[in-house]
Amino acid sequence: MKGAFLTSRVVRKGLQASTLQARQRSSLPEQAHQTASLVQGEPNYPVVATAIPGPKSQELMKDLNDIQAVGSVQFFVDYARSLGNYVADVDGNVLLDVYTQIASLPLGYNHPRLLRAAHSPEMTLASVNRPALGSFPDARWPQKLRSALMWLPRDMTNVQTMACGSCSNENAYKAMFIVYRNRQRGSEDLPPIEDQQSCMLNRAPGSPSLTVLSFEHAFHGRTLGSLTTTRSKPIHKVDIPALDWPVAPFPMYQYPLDQFAAENSAEDERCLQRAEEAIEEYNRAGKWVAGMVIEPIQAEGGDNHASPEFFQGLQKIARKHQMAFMIDEVQTGCGVTGKMWAHQWFGLDGPPDIVSFSKKMLTGGYYHTDKYRPNAPYRIYNTWMGDPAKVLQLEEVISVMKDDKLIENAADVGAHLMTGLNGIAERRPGLLSRIRGLGTFVAFDLPSGGQRDKLMAVLRSKGVVSGGCGDASIRMRPSLVFQRQHADIYLGALESALAELGGD
């Protein structure tokens, strides 16, 4: 406990100085909302003291480069001095972070309640005695799973934790295949000896020709099975062997949505029809489609949204073809869209069969209905199967989310952001387009990928860390403690960055 307060004091002390500097140096608007911050003591404004990456970051990059490729490193972080929505780097810059470790910080940096939880005796035990959960769980494990994971969604009856998003999806696909083969054989018994022998040679019938349908521009991870269902960018896939699995188009809507209702509804119809055709084609070829996987909003592939009717149509198709309907909520889950799970916006007729999660949930894993429970031990298994320390953290995150009404906050701030972005688009015609969002899961497009990249660089020089996606989009992925005053700072920085980009 003593340690927790020590850490908070260190964080606060570091930040007091930077907040002062921020007031002196920031060129950002002073009219930002000033409601009380959800993370006490966080700075009011970003501070930019050097080019980013600064000299110390560059030095460290050289050092790291001796042992590891550093092409994707943006800058080195001073985690002790980061707080709330602000990330501090090793060069003294303090930046408003609307990308938050690739959408994976639920409560920003150094949230006081997570610091306190980090020093609890049960966290110490969980940290130094990492169990093989599938075989040797702690006595409190069932209760911890219930309080951290089973409060929502109420209609999913089982949960399986995993280490990361990719391996959650990978294991969920295995669960689909097991159920599909049981149905084909008409038995839940262990597979016959012929199957057990042929699988050792990677041949049918033990290694069957089963497939998973995914969608153009999808991102479901980078391990071998999940990578086959990923279809966002060649750099993720090129040179890596892939399985011959079906693909269907994801709707590409015209914006603004209310002006293109008929065209977008026709686009839904086209994509649903192509999905069903792809399933029938693969089934006819004996490459049976055991399930489909889809993001509620395609993130990495360009923040593409689709209508509730489209998802309802997919669920019907999945039922008709007796295949699993799986929703990948790795990026959309944990309250950011204004509901705990983005698929809760879709008015589905019953729960999806499987819902995977990771990122802000801190642990990976997937929910599933009773049907997808494996019929024998070790069929879905690995050494760790998650991490109790992460589930303890998640338990505290959920408690803060309830106490501080953070899902409602995401809905409110998201609406505020959308209004602000639409205002900027009107004032600067031709620069921002396709402004879209649910909660704070907001994105917009620039006319080209080159302009998007330049805008992100200018934003960073103004003290804002943002992320790109798709060909020319910027995606906002703030944490759940992102409030209206942070949105105002972001919008002010964006407008002045666009002025630089547009040359006025």
Ligand SMILES: Cc1ncc(COP(=O)(O)O)c(C=O)c1O
């Ligand atoms: C929708 C989605 N699924 C799966 C993944 C893979 O998660 P991980 O990087 O934890 O393996 C990601 C990661 O960005 C994702 O956005």
